Amino acid sequence: MGKGLAGIRSLQRKHNPNTKGRETMQTSLQAIAEKAKKLRKYRFQNLYGMLNVNLLAEAWKKLNKKAAAGVDGTSVGDYARDLESNIQKIVCL
Incomplete structure (x- = not known):
């Protein structure tokens, strides 16, 4: 995966299990959630498209x-x- 969210290309990714919460979440949303936890000051752009x-x-x-x-x-x-x-x-x- 490249810098930032460049590695997230498709909004139509399959739902994969989120093992921590035992719920399903789009792969792209999981990546965003993980980045938000790691980089608390990062400001995401255009999440509306998700x-x-x-x-x-x-x-x-x-x-x-x-x-x-x-x-x-x-x-x-x-x-x-x-x-x-x-x-x-x-x-x-």
């Missing part, structure tokens, strides 16, 4: 469903009613 439907669906599963509504007033129930469409809107922004 967002995809699978990543956001996994994040949704881990969300605290008992938390208060967001600043926009949308509750978990409201958002979940059209979850697939809401996630797709975020990815396509």
Whole structure:
């Protein structure tokens, strides 16, 4: 792997097991997480491009469903009613 994130070429990499957390995470995201731990002052550019439907669906599963509504007033129930469409809107922004 080259300097920085130059070795991360594909956003469509397969999910590989993250043995520490026993969860799956995109290989490219694992590399970013490892770099963030090692180089705490490093500032990443354009992480928005890493967002995809699978990543956001996994994040949704881990969300605290008992938390208060967001600043926009949308509750978990409201958002979940059209979850697939809401996630797709975020990815396509």
